[in-house]
Amino acid sequence: MIPAIETRKLHKRYGTRTAVQELDLRVERGTVFGLIGPNGAGKTTTLRILLDVIRPTAGETRVLGEDPRTAGPALRRRIGFVPGELRLEGRIRAGRLLRHYADISGPVAPGAIEHLAERLGLDLSRPVRSLSKGNKQKLGLVQAFMHRPELLVLDEPTSGLDPLVQREFLSLVREARDSGQTVLLSSHVLSEIQQAADSVAVLSSGAIVAEGDVASLRLGAVRRVRAGLLSADAIDVEARLRRTGDLGDLEVTSAGDVVRVAGTVQGSIDAFVKALAEFQVLDLAVEEPDLEESVLRLYGEPAEQEVARA
Numbered sequence: 001m002i003p004a005i006e007t008r009k010l011h012k013r014y015g016t017r018t019a020v021q022e023l024d025l026r027v028e029r030g031t032v033f034g035l036i037g038p039n040g041a042g043k044t045t046t047l048r049i050l051l052d053v054i055r056p057t058a059g060e061t062r063v064l065g066e067d068p069r070t071a072g073p074a075l076r077r078r079i080g081f082v083p084g085e086l087r088l089e090g091r092i093r094a095g096r097l098l099r100h101y102a103d104i105s106g107p108v109a110p111g112a113i114e115h116l117a118e119r120l121g122l123d124l125s126r127p128v129r130s131l132s133k134g135n136k137q138k139l140g141l142v143q144a145f146m147h148r149p150e151l152l153v154l155d156e157p158t159s160g161l162d163p164l165v166q167r168e169f170l171s172l173v174r175e176a177r178d179s180g181q182t183v184l185l186s187s188h189v190l191s192e193i194q195q196a197a198d199s200v201a202v203l204s205s206g207a208i209v210a211e212g213d214v215a216s217l218r219l220g221a222v223r224r225v226r227a228g229l230l231s232a233d234a235i236d237v238e239a240r241l242r243r244t245g246d247l248g249d250l251e252v253t254s255a256g257d258v259v260r261v262a263g264t265v266q267g268s269i270d271a272f273v274k275a276l277a278e279f280q281v282l283d284l285a286v287e288e289p290d291l292e293e294s295v296l297r298l299y300g301e302p303a304e305q306e307v308a309r310a
């Protein structure tokens, strides 16, 4: 079967800056594909090329079997798109605007807009300019999903959404996949991709540095950990923790009879937690696997300016 998306040696330069280089991407139909990478990695550039919002410098692109540069509105109607930055102004009410979009995007089932708005918690009677960033994002999602397109291209779709709405969004993505639609979503949040995607490509400085199923990427996850232990002996704590494996930026400081620990753990945290448990643990915080840390650790530093932007 023809894949939903295929690019060959896709290249995009802005002046002297290369945003995307020699990108080979293949997204099979009926799957959820996650494109992840730190800020400036080239995610938005790639997605905009797929929608023909911008043109590549070189390379081939096929979307649903068509070349986006020549396929025109007929192809666009088969795609639901959430751009990274959604600008919505004006006094028009959310529901009216969505019905207007529906006239352009093609048939929308009766009640579909209301159903999606209710699931995401979007008030359709509000003027769009008065919507918060998160509510504008919800409107963008309703617009992308409402005509049940063959392909959904979603750029940072959950930015600004609260956790409950994020969960509902992930359900929508899974339901879309289960009904045969294809979803390509970009994110710089690893956990979101882990929950939603079947396959993943990690982008860094415009190139794919890792690709595979989600389970294999989990191994590379780096977690930031912080703990407070009842002990006066920072040196002993540090020695025991260092024996547990791959730690980064480990800082062990003591204040009175409390030792504070902060650092990053690569891969499994089992040994680290067991080493902590030899002491009386006063508090413990383990943060979500951090994509930035994982990419930097596994694949080296991206360009300096990207680190500064992040």
Ligand SMILES: Nc1ncnc2c1ncn2[C@@H]1O[C@H](COP(=O)(O)OP(=O)(O)OP(=O)(O)O)[C@@H](O)[C@H]1O
Residues within 6 Å of the ligand: 014, 017, 018, 019, 037, 038, 039, 040, 041, 042, 043, 044, 045, 046, 084, 188
């Ligand atoms: N219009 C533009 N003109 C010049 N450089 C650009 C332009 N758009 C993007 N870039 C540069 O191209 C690179 C890739 O940017 P892109 O927006 O695709 O990354 P991204 O992965 O989507 O990042 P983010 O998560 O921050 O949105 C960056 O170095 C960025 O500064």
